[in-house]
Amino acid sequence: MQKNYIYKLIIIFLLSAIYSGIGILILFFINRYIMTLQSPDYMVLIYFMLILILFFSYTLLMRVLVANINNNIIYELRTKFVLRILNSDLQTIIINKKSKILASLSKDITNISNGFMRLSDTLQGSLFVFISFFYFFYLSKELFVFIFIWFCLITIGAFYFIKKAHLEYKKARENEDILYNDYEVLLEGFKELSLNEKRANSFLNTFYQNANEQKLTSSKAEIYGNLSGNYLNNMMLGGIGMIIYLALGLGISDLKTAATMAISMMFLRAPFMMSIFSIPSVVLAIISIKKVKELKLISFDKIDFSKSSQAIKWSEIELRDISFSYGENLVLDRVNLKIKKGESIFLIGKNGSGKSTLFLILCGLLRADSGEIYIDNEILDEKNIKEFQNSISVVFSDFYLFKEILNSNEKSINYWIEILKMKDKVKVILKNEKLHFSSINLSLGQRKRVALIQALLEKRDFLMMDEFAADQDPEFRKYFYNEILNLLKEKGISIFAISHDDKYFDKSDKVYKIKNGKLELIKQATWR
Template identity: 25%
Template sequence: MNILQVFQSRSKIFYVFLLILGLISSLTSMGILMLINQTLTGKAVILVGAPENNYIAFIVLITLSFLSTSYFQNYMVELTNSIMFNLELSVVQKVRNASFESFERLGSEKIYAAIADTRVLSRVPEIFVTLINASITIICSFIYFFWVSPLGCIVVLTLMTLLLLFYIYRNKKMVKDLNTARDLQDAYYFSLRELLSGFRQIRISSVRNNNLFNKYINANRTKVQELSIRTSKKYIANELTGSYSWYIVLGMVIFVLPAIFHITAGQLAAFITTVLFMMSPVSRLVMIIPFYSSLRIAVERIEKIDKQLAVDALPDAAKVNTKDDFSSVRFQDVRYGYNQHEKEAFHLELSEFNISKGEIIFIIGGNGSGKTTFVNLLTGLCRASQGKIFINEREVEWEEFSAFSNHMAVVYTNQRLFHANYDDHDLSDKNERMHYWKDLINLNGVLKINNAKDCIEVNVSRGQQKRIALLMALMEDKPLLVLDEWAAEQDPTNKKLFYTKWLQEIRSMGKTLIVVSHDDDFYHVADRIVKFDFGRITSDTANVVDLEKNM
């Protein structure tokens, strides 16, 4: 991704502003340089008149340069902040519409890093103005240099070009270190996520705690520290080389050029003035090179993550009418694999599978049999690589089926209770439906509502969290309810009530239930029991006796 294209894509007049600033900078730089040299020789500037009035031209040029630079820099601040905002939201937009597989493959630490990369753009206004002003000043200086002495200009230009190429060569080698540091930063975020998300397991084991810190976090930071010191020293060496190379240029102008070419005292003074005039712009231009390397890496990584998240991505989530009639969902010759190109990788295959309105279907099978993958496919998180899907016996494309997930309320086995009311549930005391479900699933005294923040307090036990999650799912009032091993963390009383009473109560409201379960004592309450093994359905029956024969 070209960095200039990033700005051009956000502003149609970006290059117009660059051109205007370049022209003004050219005029002011050339004018100031000529003014200095002509004042030293006692000559007058044509537009001003007498030499003693040269200060008027000087004031006019400086004022014009200040106003144009200030205006452009303010414009760049607005544009850059707009780009930062849009790039950050672009990453978030792609995350929320990404396929589950793309999200899992990428990892949240890289997403955090990509969002942090957008912050690199904060220095762009200063850099752009410096780049333009410095470049124009240097070009104008060489034009003036060439006008005074073409041969002298060529010699100095050749020397400076060689020094610049040497600097760029050394900087190019440092870009590799910057990329390595960026990869280490991703690994560091991953380790931090392990520490924060698994804090309890980490805290209770000194071996686990020490290994995570010493072998991963501390080792990572040590490598970054060493790499940072080594890179910084290289940059210092580069900067010193760039700074002191001016003494070489100045020495050549003062001692070498007069010995080789016939140069008058006036020309020598003009040479020295021009070199001194260029020193600051060139130094600033050289300082931009490391920043440009960091900026390019950041933009390229953002683009890379955009492409990774775009795989199997869906259009922006649109509002879907969840009240549409639902009668059935049918899968025909559907296949999904985590790694499509690996023969030994796990694959889920559904030759023929149907879900009808009002059913209670139990999904059973051992660990790794495909139950969770099936739930991910059913809820539109994963995209089938082949096969047909029918809703109400009408074949639908993947995009429409994925949107069909809006007809489902799901409680995953590792369900997260959000700290905010993202579903816009009515949590007030006037919501009789909420109180009915709260009483039914034993949440009296457990469910606590923060009326000021319009949210539910989630600092409760795991079993209670699951019951609150079920309450939230019921309040969504969707035609299908998917429960992934919901009863696994319930006490015996609530588990029994769930299977023998709550499921029937939910079904009586016209809901269809898909329940992933290991509780064989309660299989008799299901209308159908579907057994998975190695990614395939090995039995699908409503007859418990026949099922037992197949197990």
């Protein structure tokens, strides 16, 4: 745990200690002054009311301070988790799967947040009970022994139920990952499920089974949690009765002391129950922290996104002996490639040949198992990766289209809308003082054009495209290769594109083919 969090927990501990001290002061005042009254004494009443006002005011102040501390911790947890995702490489995201990360973003962060919120209750209640034991010892050593044993029995019993609840909560959390995976299948495979009743029925049967398992484990966890609460409540009430019985029935103590200790037990009932009831939330938080750690996301402080890196200036990019494997499957085998400034390069290959993997390595999203990338004879590493990526604009085959336009120059935006023949499809609108595209509810080919507009508005000198023209109509495809590529070259933009349009290979400077993890340069005349 970071030092910052430890300091905040120390503050909560000290606040709870003062709270407990004032609570004991109230009990002491009742025992010393109110229970010894022989006649009306209004000053005692006034002092008692003042102590109560002090207790109420301090409790209110403490709640405000603790709420601020807790919510600051929650804010930091959420923002740092998002930063850790942004800092992680693509391979980490692929390994963890989207469903697991979504489950952590929604469920685990909530659990950790609730755990921190309830941790102050645990500290406050536990500390109050602990300090109260000294007061019980001061009142009656004999009754103190009984109370101490009684509280031990309460704690043992409550923790038995909490342990059972913990095991069920852990199972329930495992089932959350499975359910999130089902949700992902439902949304991403919606069209296929809608058109195939047999597949939809199979999916539903699996989902019902997983959802039922989640229901059973969650129900058991809640039942055990409630049992711990009911057990604790009954034992606290039983303890009050036992104190009176021991004092009056067995003569262990006088009525005044017994009454004071009984009142103290009643006073302790709320904070002690609050402390015990908060433990399941803390337990859930611990489980969720372990889940987040299992993701093995890179530390949040790796990159400071508030500071914009400068784009690197380059004249040549060289890949030397790049190899990459997914598990035992070798995808790239000692690939060598040179890209000079201003060149347009096409990459071809069969499905699964490693095209997209090479593409992702080149733009710095995947890290090669061996080999190096050189930018003008300087190795590309953690020190300059962001500068290099700031010189690249990319249109992925599985791109995500943002409505917000980062470039605020409307003239430039409208220019590219016109060039890419999207004038009749999208407009530039102002929303929340930011420029947006009027709509992204378009065909796949048109959405790709908008994604290319976004990339070109970044005004970077290296454009990478993965199968951009694959979803374009024949007329626009011809226009793209004959007109737009020439325009981009005139503007000094280097191009690296995955393409299968052999009809237009003459529009590139070089064509490379990847096969069995090997990369080779294809002569244009040979290709034809």
